[in-house]
Amino acid sequence: MLSNKRFVLKFKEFLIEKLLFLCSLLSVFTTIGIILVLSFESIKFFKEVPITKFLTDTQWTPLFINKHFGILPLLCGTFLTTLIAISVAVPVGLISAIYLSEYASWRIRNIVKPLTEILAAVPTVVYGYFALLFLTPLLKKIIPSLSGFNALSSGIVMGIMIIPMVSSLSEDAMRAVPMGLREGAYAVGSSRLQVSLRVVLPAASSGITAALILAISRAIGETMIVAIAAGQQPRLTLNPLVPIETITAYIVQVSLGDTPHGTLEYRTIFVCGMTLFLLTFILNIFSYKLKKRFQEIYE
Amino acid sequence: MIRQLNAFYTDKEVLKGINIDILSNSVTAIIGPSGCGKSTFIRSLNRINDLIPGFRITGEVIYRDKNIYDKDVDVDDLRRRIGMVFQKPNPFPKSIYENIAYGLRIYGINEKQKLDEAVESSLKKAALWDEVKDNLNRNALTLSGGQQQRLCIARALATEPDVLLLDEPCSATDPISTAKIEELIYQLKQNYTIVIVTHNMQQAARVSDQAGFFMLGELIEFGKTEDIFKAPKDKRTEDYITGRFG
Ligand SMILES: Nc1ncnc2c1ncn2[C@@H]1O[C@H](COP(=O)(O)OP(=O)(O)OP(=O)(O)O)[C@@H](O)[C@H]1O
Ligand SMILES: [Mg+2]
Numbered sequence: 001m002l003s004n005k006r007f008v009l010k011f012k013e014f015l016i017e018k019l020l021f022l023c024s025l026l027s028v029f030t031t032i033g034i035i036l037v038l039s040f041e042s043i044k045f046f047k048e049v050p051i052t053k054f055l056t057d058t059q060w061t062p063l064f065i066n067k068h069f070g071i072l073p074l075l076c077g078t079f080l081t082t083l084i085a086i087s088v089a090v091p092v093g094l095i096s097a098i099y100l101s102e103y104a105s106w107r108i109r110n111i112v113k114p115l116t117e118i119l120a121a122v123p124t125v126v127y128g129y130f131a132l133l134f135l136t137p138l139l140k141k142i143i144p145s146l147s148g149f150n151a152l153s154s155g156i157v158m159g160i161m162i163i164p165m166v167s168s169l170s171e172d173a174m175r176a177v178p179m180g181l182r183e184g185a186y187a188v189g190s191s192r193l194q195v196s197l198r199v200v201l202p203a204a205s206s207g208i209t210a211a212l213i214l215a216i217s218r219a220i221g222e223t224m225i226v227a228i229a230a231g232q233q234p235r236l237t238l239n240p241l242v243p244i245e246t247i248t249a250y251i252v253q254v255s256l257g258d259t260p261h262g263t264l265e266y267r268t269i270f271v272c273g274m275t276l277f278l279l280t281f282i283l284n285i286f287s288y289k290l291k292k293r294f295q296e297i298y299e
Numbered sequence: 300m301i302r303q304l305n306a307f308y309t310d311k312e313v314l315k316g317i318n319i320d321i322l323s324n325s326v327t328a329i330i331g332p333s334g335c336g337k338s339t340f341i342r343s344l345n346r347i348n349d350l351i352p353g354f355r356i357t358g359e360v361i362y363r364d365k366n367i368y369d370k371d372v373d374v375d376d377l378r379r380r381i382g383m384v385f386q387k388p389n390p391f392p393k394s395i396y397e398n399i400a401y402g403l404r405i406y407g408i409n410e411k412q413k414l415d416e417a418v419e420s421s422l423k424k425a426a427l428w429d430e431v432k433d434n435l436n437r438n439a440l441t442l443s444g445g446q447q448q449r450l451c452i453a454r455a456l457a458t459e460p461d462v463l464l465l466d467e468p469c470s471a472t473d474p475i476s477t478a479k480i481e482e483l484i485y486q487l488k489q490n491y492t493i494v495i496v497t498h499n500m501q502q503a504a505r506v507s508d509q510a511g512f513f514m515l516g517e518l519i520e521f522g523k524t525e526d527i528f529k530a531p532k533d534k535r536t537e538d539y540i541t542g543r544f545g
Contacts, residue, residue, distance in 0.1 A: 106352070178389070179350075180385060180387055181389055181391060181392075182350065183350065183389065184389040184390070184391065184451065184454070185391070185401070186347060186350065186378060187345065187347055187378055187382065187383040187455070188378065188379065188382070188401065188405070188455065188457075188458050189375045189376065189377075189379030189380075189402065189406070189458065190375065190405050191375050191405075194405045198401070198405065199391055199401075202392070203391070203392050
């Protein structure tokens with residue numbers, strides 16, 4: 001009797017464990033599935049368009065009669081908006097991380113942190129319209145030559161969007177620096193600023209770099225803001241004042257249009273997706289490696 | 300000179316009415332059982348405890364005729380003149396060279412020659428030079444615990460303070476480097492005022508001129524090292540020194 005009951009219990013546990021295991025497999029399979037579809041369609045694409053053309057052609061016009069399939073203009077657009085976003089987010093994010101970790105009392109921190117997290121929770125479509133309908137007109141007053149769609153204001157807004165991410169991850173890295181190091185620095189007469197900049201910041205540098213790379217990969221993958229406010233004109237330029245198009249925005253454009261299934265135009269979506277995936281994948285691996293190194297230092 | 304010093308960690312009193320007269324150009328040893336407040340005491344002397352949230356202190360620490368806890372004291376400058384070596388070695392994750400040069404650099408000294416000299420002489424004083432002279436660019440975190448502690452001593456010496464606070468500087472060093480550090484303390488005495496916390500009775504007896512015995516946050520006995528060790532007045536001091544408890 002007893003052994004029977006125990007058997008049922010054991011069996012139940014066995015079932016639950018397997019169920020949990022299957023759930024975790026689900027996300028792995030989804031990822032593998034996505035990679036497979038991307039590769040499959042990309043291969044078909046490269047059968048029609050040679051990869052050298054794809055990498056060197058300076059025009060991207062798959063939807064026109066005179067078709068060109070050079071990824072460079074899209075990459076350039078992505079690069080430009082990301083660069084602008086990063087140059088906004090890094091200084092502001094780092095300064096706020098230094099302040100929160102080294103200067104603020106716990107009371108101030110407890111107020112500021114939730115506030116920045118709200119900033120992170122705003123839907124990106126709101127940011128997009130903020131860039132298009134508020135920031136662009138505002139900037140136009142200063143720079144009259146600014147187009148209605150442009151890389152500048154979408155880049156800036158994207159930067160604002162990733163500030164909380166940069167700030168909170170960098171702050172975590174700085175707080176992980178042992179208190180003893182700070183004491184050592186104070187003990188030879190450092191001011192608070194010197195401790196922050198010369199000891200804590202370098203000691204947390206690999207953790208902070210990891211955070212920055214994650215932020216960059218977030219900016220590269222950001223879609224809504226650029227689709228709304230940056231334009232739809234693939235252009236090989238570093239001029240932030242004119243309309244451009246990023247990889248993500250192109251994918252949105254084609255997906256929303258009525259491109260028939262199985263055509264070459266349709267496959268460009270997957271090639272772009274693949275490019276995007278590779279970019280962020282490589283960056284994330286970098287970030288992961290750095291973070292591990294950072295953890296090793298303080299164990 | 301310390302008068303009526305009381306210290307608290309979020310209202311828990313850990314030092315109770317301490318009065319000690321620390322003589323300049325001499326070595327003062329602080330002994331006592333674990334948790335009796337030795338670290339708290341020595342860390343109050345350069346205000347490094349100010350960094351701990353909830354730490355509070357009353358009373359006076361007079362240094363050069365001035366209470367270091369007065370409002371108008373420049374704390375950074377004070378800490379520069381009162382060097383400290385911590386109970387746990389805490390080298391910066393930088394090269395050996397930069398660890399020592401740091402204290403000079405933040406003071407605006409960047410000439411290579413001056414830094415080189417300071418690094419060499421501090422490392423020699425701390426008895427670490429011979430072990431590391433061939434590779435000063437090595438990351439300090441790759442040194443052994445005892446070497447790290449001597450590096451921290453060198454770092455504290457580089458800025459040429461006039462008081463040196465040592466919180467168990469030998470807890471992680473082998474007998475040979477311990478002997479070297481004691482030798483160093485003996486030499487430094489001519490120019491520095493030294494306060495040292497130690498668990499090692501023989502060490503206290505060897506290096507110090509005066510000694511204080513702490514227990515449960517109180518200063519039980521204070522006097523010449525000879526007197527404390529040969530003829531303790533208090534029963535508790537005697538028990539501790541002879542190893543009957545603690
Ligand atoms: N940051 C802190 N917050 C709260 N209590 C503390 C803190 N640091 C120390 N204490 C408490 O203060 C008392 C004295 O600690 P202290 O470190 O000064 O002892 P100690 O004599 O140096 O001991 P040891 O010989 O083990 O180093 C202990 O009871 C300890 O628990
Ligand atoms: Mg201690």
